[in-house]
Amino acid sequence: MSGVCVVCEGSVSVPEGCCVGEILVCPDCGVELEVLSLEPLELGEAPEVQEDWGE
Incomplete structure (x- = not known):
């Protein structure tokens, strides 16, 4: 199976x-x-991982 890059x-x-x-x-x-x-295959940009700085 393959998908299409959103970028x-x-x-x-x-x-x-x-x-x-x-x-x-x-x-x-x-x-x-x-x-x-x-179903159907849908790809999206992964969210950026953010630092929580100990909060």
């Missing part, structure tokens, strides 16, 4: 057994993508 529209292969919330990397542009749904 560069390149092809992103989705491994078998992938689940919602999994992070994939686009081989063309290197952006991190999150699997938003499997």
Whole structure:
């Protein structure tokens, strides 16, 4: 199964057994993508991880 990168529209292969919330990397542009749904397959830009600075 493969999806389309939302940034560069390149092809992103989705491994078998992938689940919602999994992070994939686009081989063309290197952006991190999150699997938003499997039926139908929907990919979106993964949120940036932010530091909480001990709060």
